[in-house]
Amino acid sequence: QTATIALVNQKGGVGKTTITLNLAGALATQGFRVLVVDFDPQANCSFGLGVLWNDIEASIADVIGYEVASGATRTLPEVVRPVEYHPNLFLAPSHLNLAAAEMTLHNALGREMKLDKALDAVRRDYDYVLIDSPPSLGLLSINAMVASDAVLIPIDGAFSLEGVRQLLNTRKGCAELSRHPIHVLGGVLNRQRLNTANAAAIREMATALFGKRMFKTIIPERTAVDGSTAVRFPVVFSGMPEADPYHALADEVAALVGEL
């Protein structure tokens, strides 16, 4: 049974991409077959896995209907590619023109379900599908949620908590149109300076919003994580201690998914 999880938060820079990459890597090293869908026109997930969009001929933008190269749309299996970092890890890359595809989506029939329908062709091949989304609550993030069984919400500070109520409302709206439930897996604290007053305050505010659905795993602020972005090699593959929180997060996710 495949579990599809969307990383969402309209607040920018909370760690949606970094957690997608490292959670995917942790699940892959634990033996699960994982597909990462980069559904952000910034294509940071693709970049973070060593793929530059000018290296690729077709991307997720082609799948949801925007003609790029040849004018024809593609199916998802055609654009999915293996990732060199682990044999269990696969990527549906993004491209800048996913932003233009979002514009054309606005007038499409069933515009909220394009990604959900496209994923039907591949879901059975994977244990997990992780979808990275852009910093907004537009049609791309809505498609990511409608395509998912659950959402994971990274939080890094006070600003990122401000929009959570609106995000949960949008998730609720998505669940009403979706063919399947969309659970809230929970909130996960990222970039925390452990044992500071600020971290305690953020944790308190987040717990007030998420209650029991607050992940126990907290991802600390770590230089090595930030640095791994620049060298396009997710820290989870490095064997360094900074990888540990992502393995702990993977364990928690697997346990929660089991209960859905």
Added chain:
Amino acid sequence: QTATIALVNQKGGVGKTTITLNLAGALATQGFRVLVVDFDPQANCSFGLGVLWNDIEASIADVIGYEVASGATRTLPEVVRPVEYHPNLFLAPSHLNLAAAEMTLHNALGREMKLDKALDAVRRDYDYVLIDSPPSLGLLSINAMVASDAVLIPIDGAFSLEGVRQLLNTRKGCAELSRHPIHVLGGVLNRQRLNTANAAAIREMATALFGKRMFKTIIPERTAVDGSTAVRFPVVFSGMPEADPYHALADEVAALVGEL
């Protein structure tokens, strides 16, 4: 002569809001009259200056045409309010429904110039107008650029450099429609861990993109800056050493604006 500057980068979380708040504070304490325009529906600038949008009756969303409370649109002077942190600092607050206003903007005549036209009513009252924008290149960020004399581009890491070419292209497109030039004031490095290999690599990549237009001031990663977000009191007002880079940035900005 008023200088209007937009903080832009479609990459999320690079520090657009934090730099807007602290640069505005630094300019205000140096004797300049400063208006902060919060043009992001997340309203983080408003939150960061101690204003919650349910405290206010009207916001920038009303000015650009979306009827909130009474159904009437407002003028900018009606929504601008003083900020308690400094007598030289004023705010045009945002509201969640700025996102809905962006949707109605799509079909409006002169949709890219709404903010530029609205600012005409107040510009003369200020030395600086700083506009915070959302993490996207949609109509809100385009309005922010068309309304500005110059753009300031925060960079925090490799992901945020990826989209700079597209951002500069969009700025060029905005300059072609605007009634006045829109300069690139430059890129400013934020959240840097000084004296690390990663910071050196980011600096090299950023300088390759911005050339001479790279700010000399580098804003380091500081716990106190992050913490100031949660307590809604920008660090520049605290008198702590973490405020120094923002004063240095204000000096550089004032010098560059003088040459425009």
